[in-house]
Amino acid sequence: xxxxxxxxxxxxxxxxxxxxxxxxxxxxxxxxxxxxxxxxxxxxxxxxxxxxxxxxxxxxxxxxxxxxxxxxxxxxxxxxxxxxxxxxxxxx
Numbered sequence: 001x002x003x004x005x006x007x008x009x010x011x012x013x014x015x016x017x018x019x020x021x022x023x024x025x026x027x028x029x030x031x032x033x034x035x036x037x038x039x040x041x042x043x044x045x046x047x048x049x050x051x052x053x054x055x056x057x058x059x060x061x062x063x064x065x066x067x068x069x070x071x072x073x074x075x076x077x078x079x080x081x082x083x084x085x086x087x088x089x090x091x092x
Contacts, residue, residue: 003036007055009078010064012041018065026062047074052081063091 006026012019023039030037041064042055048071055061061082069075082089 003038004030004060005038005040005058007058007061007078008039008041008064009044009047009061009075010041011043011045011070012064022062022064042078044069044071044074044078047071047077049074052077055081055087056085058087060088060090063089065091 008022010019014020026037026039040058047055055078061078063075063079079089079091081087
């Protein structure tokens with residue numbers, strides 16, 4: 001079985017309960033269906049300054065909950081990338 005690689009768009013903060021719960025919920029859902037999953041948080045400032053090309057390495061994107069994003073432009077660029085490339089995307 002291949003590993004599903006999910007990019008979480010946001011600025012991870014371990015003191016933010018929704019960020020910690022996001023990781024746990026993805027792992028739990030993957031375990032429930034017997035799927036291996038790798039989660040990577042993608043900082044919004046990185047997206048703003050380095051571009052969105054690296055997002056193509058993910059099979060899906062999730063715009064993180066509970067964030068004030070450090071770069072709204074970076075978050076919007078990721079959303080635009082997902083829409084324009086038909087990459088599965090959801091946000092909460």
